[in-house]
Amino acid sequence: xxxxxxxxxxxxEAVSSIFNVELPSVEFQPTRKDFTGDITAVIFPIxxxxxxxxxxxxxxxxxxxxxHVDEVDGFxxxxxxxxxxxNNTFYLDFFGSIIDTPDxxxxxxxxxxxxxxxYSSPNTNKPLHLGHIRNNLLGYxxxxxxxxxxxxxxxxxxxxxxxxxxxxxxxxxxxxxxxxTPETTGLKGxxxxxxxxxxxxxxxxxxIASMVADGVEQKIAEKEAPxxxxxxxxxxxWEAGDDEVVSLWKTMNQWVYVGFEVTYxxxxxxxxxxxxxxxxxxxxxxxVADGLKKGVFYKKEDGSVWIDFTDEGxxxxxxxxxxxxxxxxxxxxxxxxxxxNDYPDIGGMVYTVGNEQDYHFKVxxxxxxxxxxxxxxxxxxxxxxxxxxxxxxxxxxxxTVVDADDLIEEMTKTAEKISKELGKLDDxxxxxxxxxYRMIGLGALKYYILKVDPKxxxxxxxEESVDFQGNTGxxxxxxxxxxxxxxxxxxxxxxxxxxxxxxxAIDLHEKEKELxxxxxxxxxxxxxxxxxxxxALIANYTYDLVREFNSxxxxxxxxxxxNEEKKIFRVQxxxxxxxxxxxxxxxxxxxxxxxx
RNA sequence: GGCUCCAUAGUUCAAGGGAUAGAAUAAAAGUUUCCUAAACUUUAGAUCCAGGUUCGAAUCCUGGUGGAGUCACCA
Numbered sequence: 001x002x003x004x005x006x007x008x009x010x011x012x013e014a015v016s017s018i019f020n021v022e023l024p025s026v027e028f029q030p031t032r033k034d035f036t037g038d039i040t041a042v043i044f045p046i047x048x049x050x051x052x053x054x055x056x057x058x059x060x061x062x063x064x065x066x067x068h069v070d071e072v073d074g075f076x077x078x079x080x081x082x083x084x085x086x087n088n089t090f091y092l093d094f095f096g097s098i099i100d101t102p103d104x105x106x107x108x109x110x111x112x113x114x115x116x117x118x119y120s121s122p123n124t125n126k127p128l129h130l131g132h133i134r135n136n137l138l139g140y141x142x143x144x145x146x147x148x149x150x151x152x153x154x155x156x157x158x159x160x161x162x163x164x165x166x167x168x169x170x171x172x173x174x175x176x177x178x179x180x181t182p183e184t185t186g187l188k189g190x191x192x193x194x195x196x197x198x199x200x201x202x203x204x205x206x207x208i209a210s211m212v213a214d215g216v217e218q219k220i221a222e223k224e225a226p227x228x229x230x231x232x233x234x235x236x237x238w239e240a241g242d243d244e245v246v247s248l249w250k251t252m253n254q255w256v257y258v259g260f261e262v263t264y265x266x267x268x269x270x271x272x273x274x275x276x277x278x279x280x281x282x283x284x285x286x287x288v289a290d291g292l293k294k295g296v297f298y299k300k301e302d303g304s305v306w307i308d309f310t311d312e313g314x315x316x317x318x319x320x321x322x323x324x325x326x327x328x329x330x331x332x333x334x335x336x337x338x339x340x341n342d343y344p345d346i347g348g349m350v351y352t353v354g355n356e357q358d359y360h361f362k363v364x365x366x367x368x369x370x371x372x373x374x375x376x377x378x379x380x381x382x383x384x385x386x387x388x389x390x391x392x393x394x395x396x397x398x399x400t401v402v403d404a405d406d407l408i409e410e411m412t413k414t415a416e417k418i419s420k421e422l423g424k425l426d427d428x429x430x431x432x433x434x435x436x437y438r439m440i441g442l443g444a445l446k447y448y449i450l451k452v453d454p455k456x457x458x459x460x461x462x463e464e465s466v467d468f469q470g471n472t473g474x475x476x477x478x479x480x481x482x483x484x485x486x487x488x489x490x491x492x493x494x495x496x497x498x499x500x501x502x503x504x505a506i507d508l509h510e511k512e513k514e515l516x517x518x519x520x521x522x523x524x525x526x527x528x529x530x531x532x533x534x535x536a537l538i539a540n541y542t543y544d545l546v547r548e549f550n551s552x553x554x555x556x557x558x559x560x561x562x563n564e565e566k567k568i569f570r571v572q573x574x575x576x577x578x579x580x581x582x583x584x585x586x587x588x589x590x591x592x593x594x595x596x
Numbered sequence: 597g598g599c600u601c602c603a604u605a606g607u608u609c610a611a612g613g614g615a616u617a618g619a620a621u622a623a624a625a626g627u628u629u630c631c632u633a634a635a636c637u638u639u640a641g642a643u644c645c646a647g648g649u650u651c652g653a654a655u656c657c658u659g660g661u662g663g664a665g666u667c668a669c670c671a
Contacts, residue, residue: 318669457665477634
């Protein structure tokens with residue numbers, strides 16, 4: 001039990017005993033630094049149940065606590081705030097109880113219901129960019145956080161491997177590719193295919209321009225440019241199963257998958273199961289046909305199928321085109337159902353998709369509910385803000401994107417440059433150095449993105465690049481490395497890093513107490529992050545912990561302490577802080593180094 | 597235009613309706629005979645506007661202003 005839980009019970013007892021009133025809840029907050037005390041009960045909400053002067057009520061409760069609760073050392077009341085001091089024994093006992101729990105903070109007994117988290121879900125016509133990086137990091141991290149909170153998690157993606165955009169790359173490759181392959185060019189497959197997507201757009205724009213020059217209206221030219229018509233024809237052939245088109249589609253998609261895998265590996269994300277739109281859209285069409293019979297959907301004169309949400313304050317939404325082909329919504333219906341069929345223990349799903357699709361998911365969830373799926377109550381759209389450049393939105397077609405691979409490379413180089421200037425790793429092998437640079441570069445990038453509340457938009461300025469100092473990933477990695485250094489030295493000088501400190505009775509330095517308080521918050525922070533689908537809460541927590549630790553490190557001598565008992569305690573406390581940093585960063589998908 | 601989201605130091609981010617709004621960065625000053633200075637310690641600097649609800653509002657409500665998204669038989 002943490003101190004807040006203990007005190008909640010006791011404050012209720014106090015109020016019950018003094019005022020003969022049952023309180024439903026008690027509100028606590030950490031005591032502000034400029035007041036004496038460790039935890040503060042807010043008296044104002046109690047006034048609703050107990051009439052009187054808040055100062056006086058606070059004092060009465062404080063006296064009761066001091067008398068009846070072992071952990072309470074003293075109290076003071078300022079305005080309506082009851083500041084409570086907790087004795088060292090409580091914190092030392094707490095520390096003793098967790099020091100040998102390696103997975104402290106993680107819930108290990110799993111819920112029976114699993115959650116499926118979808119993220120990444122790229123189109124297979126272009127390489128991944130910074131926007132995908134945010135998506136991947138968020139999806140991966142939220143998955144890890146949900147696991148740590150006691151959920152079974154399946155990580156998945158839906159690969160958008162069909163559609164007109166794919167045909168555009170295919171067509172451009174046919175026209176201008178001269179049989180190029182990743183092997184002959186040495187290009188990553190996704191990059192190669194992406195180049196042809198850009199080439200298509202260029203040719204398309206040129207055709208429009210020349211048509212307009214010949215007197216064709218702009219809008220008509222946009223619809224009737226021959227290259228576009230040809231791409232549309234290709235899509236029809238694909239849906240009809242044309243051998244040549246399907247074969248080209250398979251080949252080019254395969255190139256892209258190989259390229260994506262490299263990026264995913266570099267980014268450190270993974271998946272338990274892949275779904276392909278080219279497969280699930282078929283099930284979607286079946287479900288629509290079924291729903292049509294049941295009257296959930298209706299057919300218009302031209303043959304297109306719709307659902308009417310005007311009663312719910314939304315629009316009518318198309319679920320099947322008049323020519324019978326599937327739309328975006330169709331495949332999402334099919335994908336959701338397929339997933340639950342494949343994994344019967346799924347109790348809910350999380351969709352990591354940008355906020356530009358808020359409306360789409362609102363409709364999708366409502367639609368699945370109307371179709372009568374009970375699990376539709378537990379669908380969540382993890383909606384996140386776009387990553388914009390100072391010049392505006394990133395556009396693949398126009399080449400104004402920050403490429404994922406390039407960015408990772410750049411971050412690694414920056415880490416290398418800083419590290420070389422500091423020159424602390426001269427005895428490392430080249431290979432070990434490169435590994436470390438990558439770890440630090442990625443740490444900076446991941447932390448930079450994950451520390452921001454998901455729903456907020458990120459403005460990324462490539463000129464200024466990502467920081468390595470202050471509230472950053474490397475700052476936290478550095479603290480971890482310093483801790484490891486202390487532990488190595490402790491072992492060298494024969495100081496125990498592992499004996500239990502149960503029943504220890506020593507004076508606690510103020511900084512030690514602050515650290516213990518912060519450590520105590522880790523489990524509830526994980527739960528809160530899971531409830532809110534927010535890695536940012538984990539990042540902020542870790543930063544606060546590290547700031548406390550750095551302050552402790554700077555102000556308190558650890559290995560230089562002459563009192564043996566205290567020295568051992570400080571070494572162990574440092575070790576535990578290191579473990580919590582490592583656990584927390586694991587939830588963010590960031591590694592920690594032994595040295596840097 | 598309808599709907600949705602956002603607005604906090606020069607800049608990038610925090611703040612579960614609670615005390616004097618925290619950090620980082622940029623600026624100014626200091627700390628290495630001492631466990632890694634990618635660190636620590638100081639100084640200065642902010643809630644878009646106008647109302648309302650509340651003992652108490654950055655937070656909730658209403659109306660503005662500014663920005664983004666969306667309203668496709670694209671995905």
